[in-house]
Amino acid sequence: MTDAKSDFANWWHEEPQMGFTHALDMKLLHREQSPFQLIEVYDHAEFGRVLVLDGLIQASQADEFIYHEMAVHVPVLGRERKNLNALIIGGGDGGLLRELLVHDHVSEVVMAEIDRRVIEISNEYLAVNGDYDDPRVTLVCDDAANYVAEALDQGKQFDLIFLDITEPVGPSASLFKQAFLDKLVAVLADDGVCIDSDSIFVGRDKIRFLQETSSEEEKGLLEIMRSGNFFPHVAGYRSIVPMYPGAEFGFFLYTKDAFDYRHPFRELTGKHYNAAVHTAAFALPTWWRTQLGF
Template sequence: MSNGEDYSKWWHEDSGGIGLTHALEMELLHKEVSPFQKIEIFEHKTFGRILVLDGLIQAAQADEFIYHEMAVHVPLLGRHRDAASVVIVGGGDGGILREVLKHDEVKRVVMVEIDRMVIELSNQYLGINGDYNDPRVELICADAADYLRKAAVAGDMFDLIILDLTEPVGPSSSVFTEAFCQDLAICLRPDGVVLDSDSIFIGRERVQFLQEICGDKDENLVSVMKQKQYLPHISAYRSIVPLYPGAEFGFFLYSKDGFSYAEPFRDFLGRHYNGDVHRAAFALPTWWREELGF
């Protein structure tokens, strides 16, 4: 190296089979293996504390607000509701919950996270979480696929279901199934919406999702929804999240009625989110339209 630095000592993110990785010079603060996954907390001098699950970055103090604000405020502000019920699938770092609770029209929030240890360590080290003691919140530490299956049988329905998932291996593998997609559709109100998201990579031959690269097959929830039509209407918007692999990040809205969420019904100002960003996020590049079909 021209500057004499040995970059081999840096932490490298699991490439997930894509042959691309982040390399960060940072200090390991805590490492623990839960019954579900390996959990690591690092400290970076520029990006702050970083949550890593099974070798993949999940949240960094420096830029987590971009993802969390765009995942929550677009679907909640894109359609007026006097009262809204929300399910968060995953979300152990607590950032999605934090943003959801900023909306007074949200009257009920169920957060279903399989790994209590992720919640506890994120609260302790990252401090980006919402208030779990808010009376609107019901925290359930269980398999989200089991929860939604039971909710579907019981006839429990929601206005917004946010999928804040790790990649389709380990504890998240149970939700990347057709049965889970069917239960999503059953639990969604006729005018409700499901929010899904993923990192997107532009390859020489085709565009790929991180879900495809890390999973057991070239498939993701977007392709399952397109093929099976459990929720027949799909729209998309995008953002840039620097510390996610590839930085290009897609958000996908699944619904029964095809309502457009591209126009916010009221003003809201976040650290990243505002009305102009909301509208602009739906302006998709040509390659999105041609290669991803939006």
């Protein structure tokens, strides 16, 4: 008879968060320390390839489409624009890029990812990326803080900005600082939207976010944005992403004009996304409204 305890002890475990952890029976395919972070790719019999950065799951082939479709199609289709330009900060697995390029009215996508090796390894092992050779795409392998400063100096602004970044430690630490966030506000168009997201842990007394539990010293972006010191308006919508801790996942829309993104201006059917799911994602549970004030 197999010793179940012994078997589980040999499974991969995500770094513990809030007193619990993922445990997955996975095989390591690739591991390397880049100049910025530990990059690992595993293979799971049911979930396929799994990308892990510094011990935390970033994407799996099984359910990455849920996160990427909901992150992109809600803000893209929630407000009608003729020519939309977007900035992805992070996004090394390429899934956000893939979904943005679905839309003909997206005229430009700049992707600023600090770690070229995340892009290369994701392309090789996950193959969920968009087309980096699309003429609408500009890939910048540099600290996003540097790119945003340069864009500001050039007077450039974006309709959509996606913050697809890791927790407030390591290569993303500078992106949680006032100096960067002031510039981020400036490069977002007055009618634009900045999209952030995070895993949500439902506790007995309060809710917590992965960004909060990953660093004892740093605040998560939602808490920073809710201060009102940067973007004056915050709205939220939700989805379930099974491979993220707790599965409950929140998307946060930071705007200057408080535009309502609940209603898509045209239909689109993705693997997960559709118009009904779009609208329903804004139907927030009472505990969301009570504890987050949405």
